[in-house]
Amino acid sequence: MTPSKHQFAGKCKRVKLSDICVKGKSSLRQKDIANDGPYAVYGASGIVGSTSCFQNAKPYVAVVKDGAGVGRANACNAETSVLGTMQALIPKEGVDCRYLLHLVRSMRLGEDFSGSTIPHIYFRDYGKTLVPFPDMSGQRQIVEALDDIEKQRLTATKQIDRLDSLVKSRFVEMFGDPIDGTFWAKRKLSNLYEVKSSKRIYAREQTKDGVPFLRLADIGSLIDSGISDSGLFISEERFEELRSKGLVPNPGDVLVTARGTLGRCYIIKPSDCFYFQDGMITWLAAIESSPLPSYLLAVFNNPHFIEELNRNCSGTTVKYLSISDLANVAIPVPPLELQHEFETFVTQVDKSRFGGMLHLLNSLSGIMHASFFSVADTD
Known part of the structure; x- marks a missing residue:
């Protein structure tokens, strides 16, 4: 299902990303985390420790700005901090933080990173990107729709992960550990x-x-x-x-x-x-x-x-x-006949994995992008 244009209520205009958010503080190093207080510190994989003070008072979006996960964006709670490998983006007044999160994710930051050794993106560059900015009513409708899709994606992904674990277990049963316990x-x-x-x-x-x-x-x-x-x-x-x-x-x-x-x-x-x-x-x-x-x-x-x-x-x-x-x-x-036996097992599992769940993921992903495109085309 493809959403129709202008499906979200309210007015929408195009602005620079830097017009709807500002850079927050993000100067902590891992070794600076003393775990001596109640305020969480976020890294690329989530909360990595705590401190006795915080850098960012409001809810915000944190973007991985260098390394393997460059461009990944996550929501962070108020009164928390981020490591220096993350860029905190603080929404301005009139900007829903969840809308900012979905917007930044839709930009697919990091695919065209600069740097020959370490992938690195800069807010001074991607902050100039023109983005759709509806009024608060439109933002909330978008957030509600995309949050629901994210929940469904998460459910389907968890089911796929369970099937992957089943395949991994069968592999070890048939062939042993490829590093420490192989038979071949x-x-x-x-x-x-x-x-x-x-x-x-x-x-x-x-x-x-x-x-x-x-x-x-x-x-x-x-x-x-x-x-x-x-x-x-x-x-x-x-x-x-x-x-x-x-x-x-x-x-x-x-x-x-x-x-x-x-x-x-x-x-x-x-x-x-x-x-x-x-x-x-x-x-x-x-x-x-x-x-x-x-x-x-x-x-x-x-x-x-x-x-x-x-x-x-x-x-x-x-x-x-x-x-x-x-x-x-x-x-x-291992012998080819055993590989074929394993392949038959994988094929049966894949019927469950790809018969419905992957199709659901694909459809939901398409809806997410179409939602943003329809907003971007609205004036």
Whole structure:
């Protein structure tokens, strides 16, 4: 269901983000937290401690301004503080804090971060963005609608998480722990796949339409919800040229996130038609000796395996999984018949996971964006 335009009551205008919120204090370091008082301190993952005083008196929105979670936004209570890795955004008078939260989230901050080593976004830059700003009546209607959608998304996500846990448990039952307790000989990924990257796409090659061009965050969205809309494209002619040279992944190939949250995998489907960012995403092109994609995905979803992956990757400040790092990773390879047995189990679980819940997530996500777009088009 797509919401109609002008569905929210009240007047709406376009303003700069900096016109409806101001920067709050955000100078605390982790070592400054003494846990000596009642006032909470927020970090990227939530409350990380407490202090005897607070920096921000009103409810506000905190945005992760650097590191792997750059751009993530969360609501914070009054009389609290945030670490220096977060940017506090204090709503001005006449601005509902929950509206500000949904608005900032809809901006998808962090996808075009600056900085060659550490991803970093600045309020002085994104504060100039023109955003829809309805009156208080319109804000509250939007908040009510989007809060309800968020609750439904949370319920569906929890159900999917339970099914993921079921798959992980079955994997360990069949194959043991891939790091400490495997029953099978290990082989390097370089012996199981052709480990490589995509062809670099320059800004001048991007077009207004054509074949979608996905960045790191877009691949994450594909993994999480099955949908992604980067708004970036390359021409169909350029895509076909790349395909003719064997530079486009085939069904069954695997894309692996190589920066930020490492080791997240997306299996290429027959219906997929997109290209992807080089450097941030590594391509495992299947060869004759490759294990089944469902088995590889389960290996990379194992928490012990991910811990080992993070210990052995490149980078001291921001972890980076280089092509050579990934090529040298060794995984246990059980007999193919056991992999097929596991794949059958995963297929049955996926019928529950994707038959209804993922469709719900996709629909709800579309409604969220359409709601903002309808407001943005209102004068």
